[in-house]
Amino acid sequence: xxxxxxDRDFPYWLVLVVALGLWFCWRIASTDIYLQVLDALAxxxxxxxxxxxxxxxxxxxxxxxxAMASLSRHLALRQAARFYIEIVxxxxxxxxxxxxxxxxxxxxxxxxxxxxxxxxxxxxRTRDFPFxxxxxxxxxxxxxxxxxxxxxxxxxxxxEGQVEAxxxxxxxxxxRFRHVVFPQAFRRILPPLGNDxxxxxxxxxxxxxxxxxxxxxxGKVTAAGNxxxxxxxxxxxxxxxxxxxxxxxxxxxxxxxLRRSHPG
Numbered sequence: 001x002x003x004x005x006x007d008r009d010f011p012y013w014l015v016l017v018v019a020l021g022l023w024f025c026w027r028i029a030s031t032d033i034y035l036q037v038l039d040a041l042a043x044x045x046x047x048x049x050x051x052x053x054x055x056x057x058x059x060x061x062x063x064x065x066x067a068m069a070s071l072s073r074h075l076a077l078r079q080a081a082r083f084y085i086e087i088v089x090x091x092x093x094x095x096x097x098x099x100x101x102x103x104x105x106x107x108x109x110x111x112x113x114x115x116x117x118x119x120x121x122x123x124x125r126t127r128d129f130p131f132x133x134x135x136x137x138x139x140x141x142x143x144x145x146x147x148x149x150x151x152x153x154x155x156x157x158x159x160e161g162q163v164e165a166x167x168x169x170x171x172x173x174x175x176r177f178r179h180v181v182f183p184q185a186f187r188r189i190l191p192p193l194g195n196d197x198x199x200x201x202x203x204x205x206x207x208x209x210x211x212x213x214x215x216x217x218x219g220k221v222t223a224a225g226n227x228x229x230x231x232x233x234x235x236x237x238x239x240x241x242x243x244x245x246x247x248x249x250x251x252x253x254x255x256x257x258l259r260r261s262h263p264g
Contacts, residue, residue, distance in 0.1 A: 063147030
């Protein structure tokens with residue numbers, strides 16, 4: 001018996017989500033306490049977006065570099081990449097946030113000051129390293145290990161014969177990667193890469209443990225001040241749902257367009 005295609009199913013779930021979203025928007029617009037909470041959380045939305053976009057961009061660059069190192073012909077590069085990936089993937093994100101914020105960041109500042117003292121630079125204080133950037137660094141390090149595996153699997157999925165054909169045509173390694181390998185690999189890694197992006201949006205809420213004024217932290221501060229926990233955390237959940245569902249739909253649409261334009 002043939003299974004129904006998920007792409008052909010009418011998205012009844014989306015209709016329900018949109019209906020609930022419209023109803024909640026009406027509740028926000030017609031209730032003073034929701035409007036007050038939304039105003040208090042507005043700054044947190046900006047911080048959440050900045051942390052997520054910057055963290056994912058850095059994690060993707062690091063992940064691509066790690067994936068290429070893990071596929072290198074040099075044993076030392078392969079082993080170093082595998083060591084990093086296995087160690088980082090084994091550490092919970094919240095532990096990594098605390099480690100980067102209170103161990104790695106002070107160590108980097110101390111190393112910078114030691115180098116700066118030799119060349120006459122002014123010393124930098126640890127508190128001059130904002131927690132929002134420490135949190136971004138931690139998310140980048142944590143997710144780079146997972147994204148590296150996504151890139152590695154995608155790069156390995158490209159038919160070796162096409163790479164050999166491009167090499168026979170005289171293309172340099174960089175041109176082979178740019179014109180042959182990466183375009184094909186990207187179509188295959190887009191779904192898992194999109195999942196990691198959505199997951200980072202949600203995991204960005206963990207930066208609140210460092211006092212970073214993201215949506216979750218602003219929600220905690222607001223609820224502690226007005227004691228309206230129901231309305232405040234409803235709004236926090238609604239904001240995250242809007243961001244994650246919107247991203248999921250956009251990524252799914254992009255995935256379908258790539259599938260139609262490159263059916264092979």
